[in-house]
Amino acid sequence: MMKQRQLWIVLLLAWSLAPMVWQLISSFSTNDALIATPMAFQERWTLQNYRELWQSNPPFWLYLINSSIVASVSTLLTLLLALPGAYGIARLPKLWRQNSRLFITAAALFPYVLLFLALLELARTFQLGNNLIALALPYSALSMPLALLLLSAAFEGLPQDLEDAACLEGMGLLQRLRWILIPLISPATASTGILVFLFAWNEYPVALTWISDAKMLTLPVAMARIAGTSVYSIPYGAYAAATVLGSIPLLVLVLIFQRQIVSGLTNGAVKG
Template identity: 65%
Template structure:
């Protein structure tokens, strides 16, 4: 047992090293960051957090903007992906395999190549500086992965269950409400978290679509906080903003830990 503990501890430390370094940076004075091994009387400080929290507009407004866009894009994606994934699971094997290959190609396509075209669309339709509109490209970009994940989950449901529900006279809406959604709750939860994380962390589209300071999402706002300029980089303030921005995601993952793990591992073991 001890022989397994050491590799696990090494893996945990290796994985958590970036977060630990951000924590250290966020609480360190500028002098301590320049000379990390020196003995300094004033090594620790809360000034970086004060500068971030006291920013104008308030830093927590950026958190709310990111949460709003992430929640909206997650909702839109699931509303479209769930019926699409159900339809995909009902196709013949040959047709579904072709569509899955196309979806994989779309999911792997580097979306940053599209953001200039999306910017032109935003300009022509006057969608700039609109958080509701910002959720639309996130919804479109999240569809391939969401359909693939949910399609695999739908395929795991026995067809006899669907046939029995039809015999009982349940409509498609009632089958979704009473059968599919309860059975696929872990898969839906894990898919929703992945979509939300993508929307929360997305940068290029948010940078080009939003210029109003009060409507910036967190990744864009972090690039403009604490007086950053060409001549100085506030590493401590960046680290403090990173830590504060990661707290909602950590809480979200902890709260939904069981359905996420269950959804991601469903189908991994059969028999």
């Protein structure tokens, strides 16, 4: 029985890691080798794909910085607004709380692509184009429903006695949030922050319309331009290298907060 479990774990890991391993191998391969014999491990290793990215104009690392700025600002803004909002939802009467979550769930499931034209008009009206900080505003708004759902479930899982004891000690609402409640839901906060960061890092349609300056492009838009640099051939190797470099910050972030992510998502799944 134990051997069967181990076998299934190995198969699951192979299934999950195979695309990433192949992408890594492709990033060190020449484009001709990938097109001719993509599954043959021959002498085709090269660093040219990474050199082209770093020597491009603008350099590829600039896109990584742009995406990091947008995703970080979006995550901080979302958490700053969602934490007090989620606390308010968790302390509503049961009927109001259920109705609130119903509307928030509907907002979270709403396909944001349908808001494309409205967001474009906002960018034109308020001149928000080519501004990385402004780009974080729609990202924060689009991530808010999911953040409210996860964090409100975490707040609701805290014993009311803790807050009552803090009130008896003379602590105000902001003090209770700052010193007691928010630290206790740090796993849920970390997992929510990671999800918001991932959305902002990978988002494409809004970034495509709000940013036109080549030096301010985010990573997904820049990668799309790499894939379309030639009419006659696709630079598979350069695109694979860009994918690898774009995945490294996310991988490091997830490895650092992996315990908080698993704990926060598990708690949010069983509360409510």
